[in-house]
Amino acid sequence: MPLYFYRPEKTPCRMCGEGFERWEKAGEARLSECETCGQRVFAQLPGSVNTPKHSRKPSVSEAKEAGFTVLKRISSGEYEKQ
Numbered sequence: 414m415p416l417y418f419y420r421p422e423k424t425p426c427r428m429c430g431e432g433f434e435r436w437e438k439a440g441e442a443r444l445s446e447c448e449t450c451g452q453r454v455f456a457q458l459p460g461s462v463n464t465p466k467h468s469r470k471p472s473v474s475e476a477k478e479a480g481f482t483v484l485k486r487i488s489s490g491e492y493e494k495q
């Protein structure tokens with residue numbers, strides 16, 4: 414049963430603020446109006462809220478944990494396992 418986040422058309426809403434969460438059964442129709450204030454609301458897909466960004470370059474130890482062989486350049490053309 415996914416948790417949907419609903420955001421009203423105009424925020425902050427006097428009644429529901431920046432939005433509200435609602436558990437929905439599979440196949441249940443999405444809300445189109447806020448149950449509290451009747452304003453038009455837009456459903457955000459589960460998992461799209463506060464999704465962490467993985468743009469950070471992994472560190473050497475993280476790369477090793479992930480199974481990568483980390484090579485250190487010791488001189489031109491030569492590489493050594495760290």
Ligand SMILES: [Zn+2]
Nearest residue numbers: 426429447450
């Ligand atoms: Zn509302």
